[in-house]
Amino acid sequence: MIDFAVSAGFAIIALALVLNLYRLLRGPTRGDRILALDTMLINAIALIVLYGIYERSTFYFEASLLLAMVGFVGTVAYTKFLLRGDIVE
Amino acid sequence: MSTLAVQIADFLIAALILVGAGFALVGSWGLVRLPSLMTRLHGPTKATTLGVGGVLIASMIFWPVHEGRYTLHELLITIFLFIAAPITANMIGKAHLHRQGNYIDPNPADDIREGLPERDRWATFTTDES
Numbered sequence: 001m002i003d004f005a006v007s008a009g010f011a012i013i014a015l016a017l018v019l020n021l022y023r024l025l026r027g028p029t030r031g032d033r034i035l036a037l038d039t040m041l042i043n044a045i046a047l048i049v050l051y052g053i054y055e056r057s058t059f060y061f062e063a064s065l066l067l068a069m070v071g072f073v074g075t076v077a078y079t080k081f082l083l084r085g086d087i088v089e
Numbered sequence: 090m091s092t093l094a095v096q097i098a099d100f101l102i103a104a105l106i107l108v109g110a111g112f113a114l115v116g117s118w119g120l121v122r123l124p125s126l127m128t129r130l131h132g133p134t135k136a137t138t139l140g141v142g143g144v145l146i147a148s149m150i151f152w153p154v155h156e157g158r159y160t161l162h163e164l165l166i167t168i169f170l171f172i173a174a175p176i177t178a179n180m181i182g183k184a185h186l187h188r189q190g191n192y193i194d195p196n197p198a199d200d201i202r203e204g205l206p207e208r209d210r211w212a213t214f215t216t217d218e219s
Contacts, residue, residue, distance in 0.1 A: 002151070005103035009144065012110035016117035016137075023120050023129075031126045031185040038177055039120055039133040042170065043113055046144045049163070050106065053151055061162035068166055072173040079180035083187055 006054050013047050034078045041071035098154040102147045109143025112136050126185050134178040142167055 017040060024036035045064045052060035077087050116139075119132025145163040152160045 001099050001103045002106075002155075005106040009106045009110040012107075012114050016110075016114045019114075019117040019121045029126055029185065030188070031181050032129065034184075035126070035129060035133060035181055036120060038181075039117060039137055042133065042137050042141055042174075043117065045166065045170070046109065046113055046141045049141075049144055049148050049166075050110075053106075053148055056156065058152070058158075058160060058162075061160065061166070065162060065166050065169070068169050068173065072169070072177065075177045076180055079177075079184040082184040083180075 002053070006050055009050050010047070010054075013043050013050070017043050017047075030082060031079075034075060034082075037078075038071065038075045041067060041075075045071075095154060098150055102151050102154075105143050105147035105150070109140045109145075109147065112140030112143060114140075116140060127182065130178050130182060134174050138170055138174045141170055 020036050020040045020043065024033055024040065027033060045067055048060050048064040048067065052058065052064075081087050113136070116132040116136030119136060120129055123129045123132065145167050149160070149163040152158055
């Protein structure tokens with residue numbers, strides 16, 4: 001039952017990633033692209049955790065934790081650049 | 090652990106994974122479907138964060154039941170995501186407000202068309218762009 005749920009979860013989250021990719025390519029503003037990239041990161045974290053369950057391996061938690069932290073810093077850097085024209089002032 | 094308890098836990102894990110993935114899909118669908126950036130912010134910040142939370146809770150139940158080890162990584166990821174999501178949404182909304190100038194972008198839900206206040210009265214806008 002878990003394997004079926006994990007497979008279905010893979011499919012659903014892959015579909016969500018495709019929808020995010022549409023918004024990332026379409027735009028129309030830069031804020032939309034930043035938001036789409038941030039959402040893609042969150043979905044990728046869910047995908048990695050599901051893959052960890054699928055493989056019965058705990059190695060993937062570090063990857064997802066790192067992705068969460070780096071993604072947050074990256075998004076804040078993008079918006080800061082849009083706001084101020086510079087990241088570190 | 091008895092077989093019935095494992096079966097109940099399995100059912101719970103499968104349901105949490107499906108519900109979480111469904112919420113992530115709803116958030117991404119909102120990102121595609123909604124009319125303007127300010128409304129598009131709602132989908133990812135609420136639904137997608139909740140969806141990832143569901144998947145992480147499923148993982149948190151899975152490891153003690155099936156592999157016999159307890160992990161706290163999921164809790165760490167959940168706390169970090171739930172702290173980061175509102176800050177990200179706030180930053181994107183603020184950048185959007187400052188970049189769009191004195192016009193509110195069209196939103197069919199409410200028919201607001203009047204302009205925003207002058208830029209130099211905004212506390213956070215201090216660059217000399219003009």
